[in-house]
Amino acid sequence: MRTIQILGTGCPKCKKLTEVAELAAKSTGVAYTLEKVTDINEIMKFGVMMTPALAIDGDVKTVGKIPTVEDICRMLA
Amino acid sequence: MSTQQGTGCCGGTKLIFACSGAADVGAVADLAARKLTREGVGKMFCLAGIGGRVNGIMKTTEAAETILAIDGCPLGCVKHCLEQAGFTAFRQIQLADLGLEKGKTAVNDTNIAKVAAKGATMLGGGGCYPG
DSSP states (O other): OEEEEEESSSOHHHHHHHHHHHHHHHHHTOOEEEEEEOOHHHHHTTTOOEESEEEETTEEEEESSOOOHHHHHHHHO | OOTTOOOEETSOOEEEEEOOOSSHHHHHHHHHHHHHHHTTSOEEOOHHHHHTTOHHHHHHHHTOSEEEEEESSTTOHHHHHHHHTTOOOOEEEEGGGGTOOTTSOOOSHHHHHHHHHHHHHHTTSOOOOOO
């Protein structure tokens, strides 16, 4: 079970990242849980200073941008 | 990282790395970086995380709009740290260039302000950050 973590306080880009990440996860067929980390102190524990950020299983993959569905599929592979 | 710092939503962040070294100039570099952070000009970030290649810190730095290195002395440890981690597009302040020499520099408000003023100029001044 992969854990997809969306780090962000809920701005439009954070919501867009969530959509893209879920689309990627569903297209790969991988079992996953989606976690939204919205508390700034919790976000900073990842070493992240800018949002939105994407982490998978606690490993930060992207910061400050929205990757493509294809990018996230590769991250989940 | 300071819990007083907020995160910048959606990029555009100016990150500041100070050597924070053991000498007097390291202390001035560190305190100038903190002053710039308090004033909202940029955000001091974790040089040790760059040295340790800590993933979240590396990824955040890659996404920064501007990076400023504040080196306390001509050894240029911040510059070397960043370069070895793959970052080449950054601006640098070298305290010796401001007349602040290792072992001869008082850690006082005047010197801290001098370095911070230079940093603000190099970062374009101003800024508004959430949190």
